[in-house]
Structures are given as C-alpha cells and as structure tokens.
Amino acid sequence: MTTYIAFLRGINVGGKNRLSMLELVGIFQALGYENVQTYIQSGNVVFSSNEKIGAKETAKIRAGILEKIGFEPSVMILSQKQLQDAVFHNPFPSNEGKALHFFFLESHPTQSNLKRLTALKNASEEYAIDDKVFYLYAPAGIGRSKLASSVERTLGVALTARNWNTVSKLASMAKKV
Numbered sequence: 001m002t003t004y005i006a007f008l009r010g011i012n013v014g015g016k017n018r019l020s021m022l023e024l025v026g027i028f029q030a031l032g033y034e035n036v037q038t039y040i041q042s043g044n045v046v047f048s049s050n051e052k053i054g055a056k057e058t059a060k061i062r063a064g065i066l067e068k069i070g071f072e073p074s075v076m077i078l079s080q081k082q083l084q085d086a087v088f089h090n091p092f093p094s095n096e097g098k099a100l101h102f103f104f105l106e107s108h109p110t111q112s113n114l115k116r117l118t119a120l121k122n123a124s125e126e127y128a129i130d131d132k133v134f135y136l137y138a139p140a141g142i143g144r145s146k147l148a149s150s151v152e153r154t155l156g157v158a159l160t161a162r163n164w165n166t167v168s169k170l171a172s173m174a175k176k177v
Contacts, residue, residue: 089131
C-alpha cells in the first residue's frame with residue numbers, strides 16, 4: 001500500500017467552494033481509499049491506496065467531489081516519496097514556516113522565464129526551482145508579492161502552493177500512515 005498526499009486547490013477560500021473535511025474524508029473513503037486524514041480546512045488529504053494514483057484516479061476524485069458537493073476542484077496528488085524529496089531539496093531555512101512556500105507544479109516548466117521571475121521578486125525574496133517544485137522564501141509575506149502571484153502565469157504550469165508549516169505537517173502525517 002502506498003501513501004499519497006492530495007492537494008485540493010481553491011476550496012474554502014473567501015466563502016466559496018465550501019467543503020467540510022469530514023465530507024472530504026467520506027468522499028475519499030467511498031472511492032476506496034484507506035487511512036484518510038485531512039489537515040486544516042484548505043484541502044490537504046493524506047491517504048493510502050493499493051492502486052498507483054495517476055490521472056485517471058485524480059479525475060475520479062474530482063468527479064466524486066463534483067457529484068457530492070457540486071463543484072470540481074483542481075486536485076494534485078504526490079506520493080509520500082515525492083513530498084519527502086521536495087522537503088529534502090528545499091534550499092531555504094525552514095525555521096520561518098510562514099515565510100517559506102512550496103509551489104507544487106503539475107508538470108516540469110517548459111516556458112519558464114527566469115528573467116521575468118527575477119524582475120518580479122522584491123529585495124527580500126528568494127526562489128529556486130527543483131524538479132516540479134518552485135520554492136519561494138518570502139520573509140515579508142506573500143500577500144503583496146508580485147512574484148508569488150505571477151508564478152503560475154510566468155512558468156506556464158498549473159500549480160498549488162502550501163507553506164512550510166503545512167508541508168512539514170503533511171510529511172509527518174504521511175510517515176505515520
């Protein structure tokens with residue numbers, strides 16, 4: 001059995017796309033997944049499966065949410081190993097959990113414009129790209145960061161982002177499954 005982490009994008013934000021974590025657990029269990037756990041209200045799910053999770057299974061999860069709740073969120077799934085690799089390759093200090101962000105990319109960026117990314121960052125920000133993860137260290141926060149708000153468009157790749165606190169908690173939960 002393999003442990004996976006699902007990241008749902010755009011749920012429970014600003015009162016839109018409301019989905020309780022209890023309902024989310026039920027949806028995953030109804031689809032046959034085991035050891036289903038969620039973390040905070042932003043759509044982070046740790047679960048186990050005997051099947052290799054790919055595009056077909058991800059579409060099944062989206063469809064299950066659509067059928068039960070009435071909207072179809074973007075879902076990105078990483079294996080426990082992929083999440084561990086992202087944590088291992090993080091080049092920035094992790095003692096400021098809300099300053100460090102992991103942008104998990106759906107695919108390898110092919111249209112990346114590194115000059116554009118560098119021009120968008122402010123003086124306190126640093127970034128790095130490794131495999132399918134864009135790391136952003138933003139000690140001043142990402143709320144007004146032009147870089148943070150432009151990563152997806154600039155790289156030309158769908159993504160979902162989580163801060164270090166969330167990533168480290170999910171990695172810890174996945175180890176215990």
